[in-house]
Amino acid sequence: MYDRGTQGNYQLWVIIFLICLFAAVGIDFIFDATDFVDVPNAWDTLLVAGYAKAAITFVKYCPQVYLNWKRKSTVGWSLANVCLDLTGGSLSFAQMAIDGFACGTPLFG
Numbered sequence: 165m166y167d168r169g170t171q172g173n174y175q176l177w178v179i180i181f182l183i184c185l186f187a188a189v190g191i192d193f194i195f196d197a198t199d200f201v202d203v204p205n206a207w208d209t210l211l212v213a214g215y216a217k218a219a220i221t222f223v224k225y226c227p228q229v230y231l232n233w234k235r236k237s238t239v240g241w242s243l244a245n246v247c248l249d250l251t252g253g254s255l256s257f258a259q260m261a262i263d264g265f266a267c268g269t270p271l272f273g
Contacts, residue, residue, distance in 0.1 A: 181223065185216040210260060217256070221249055 192212045194200070225246075232238050 178223075182220075185219060189213050189216055214256070214260070217253075221253070 189209065189212050193209045196209050228241060232241055
């Protein structure tokens with residue numbers, strides 16, 4: 165319908181970035197599950213997954229921010245998507261806090 169140009173073609177650095185994040189979470193999970201390395205905290209894999217989620221969210225907005233700065237326009241910037249990401253991140257954080265409280269390992273302290 166509309167010409168997408170080069171949009172949708174993934175660059176090699178994006179694929180490498182995602183593979184590294186998935187590998188970090190997977191390796192951490194294996195270490196936690198097998199007790200190969202003494203991890204001081206049972207929440208370790210969840211924290212690594214949370215950091216991976218934050219990194220992906222940061223990286224996915226960088227091209228749009230650059231494009232908006234370059235064009236001096238916010239055409240294509242969807243405030244609804246930003247609000248949805250913020251809400252999802254806040255609810256994920258709240259879920260971790262509630263789970264930690266329920267298990268007797270509070271997130272802070």
